[in-house]
Amino acid sequence: MRTMKGFSIIVATDEERGIGKANRIPWNISGDMKHFKDITTATYADGCKNVVIMGRKTWESLPASFRPLPGRLNVVVSANLSYELPVGVMRCGSLQGAIDLYCGEREGSFGEVFVIGGAAVYAEAIKHICCKKIFRTVINGKFGCDTFFPEIPDYFRECTRSEIYKDKKLTYYFVELISDRISK
Numbered sequence: 001m002r003t004m005k006g007f008s009i010i011v012a013t014d015e016e017r018g019i020g021k022a023n024r025i026p027w028n029i030s031g032d033m034k035h036f037k038d039i040t041t042a043t044y045a046d047g048c049k050n051v052v053i054m055g056r057k058t059w060e061s062l063p064a065s066f067r068p069l070p071g072r073l074n075v076v077v078s079a080n081l082s083y084e085l086p087v088g089v090m091r092c093g094s095l096q097g098a099i100d101l102y103c104g105e106r107e108g109s110f111g112e113v114f115v116i117g118g119a120a121v122y123a124e125a126i127k128h129i130c131c132k133k134i135f136r137t138v139i140n141g142k143f144g145c146d147t148f149f150p151e152i153p154d155y156f157r158e159c160t161r162s163e164i165y166k167d168k169k170l171t172y173y174f175v176e177l178i179s180d181r182i183s184k
Contacts, residue, residue: 005103006132006179007053007113009125010039011149012172013138018145019119023061026143029167035174036116039135041071043111049073050111051102053095056083058117073110075102077121095124103130123150134177139170155180 012032013019020026040052049072056078059067068074068089075090075098076083085091092098095115102113115125125131134156162174 008133020147048111
């Protein structure tokens with residue numbers, strides 16, 4: 001039987017678990033963007049890139065100047081076999097296919113694996129047995145979102161919470177949750 005290493009989810013939400021409005025992030029918080037970049041690019045093995053897995057809509061919502069996300073292997077989940085992506089960006093037909101490919105025990109091939117959105121991909125990922133951690137930024141306030149992060153299952157336990165930060169008029173904090181269902 002092939003063993004699988006776990007993956008993490010990284011997400012920013014408002015108080016109502018909102019993550020987007022009209023296929024855009026409804027806030028612009030430089031501290032959160034730095035946190036996202038720091039978490040998803042930090043590697044613990046020389047020469048390995050981390051993997052970021054996202055749905056097609058999330059890929060399309062990234063500003064063109066940030067596509068692909070630099071310093072990471074970008075993987076787009078799309079069942080459309082003819083969906084065109086730039087050279088170096090991988091396409092998988094399903095989240096499970098991406099997990100099978102990038103979470104398999106291939107020593108030294110890849111660093112950490114992160115699911116970065118959107119709603120449908122998060123909903124599938126959060127229930128997956130290999131989902132080991134959630135890095136969540138909570139933005140205080142309600143933003144009239146039309147896209148939401150799923151309810152966080154009871155088997156995730158908060159392990160760290162940051163102080164409250166302020167960016168312009170917005171306040172936010174970082175939370176890390178770890179799953180009781182997978183060993184580190």
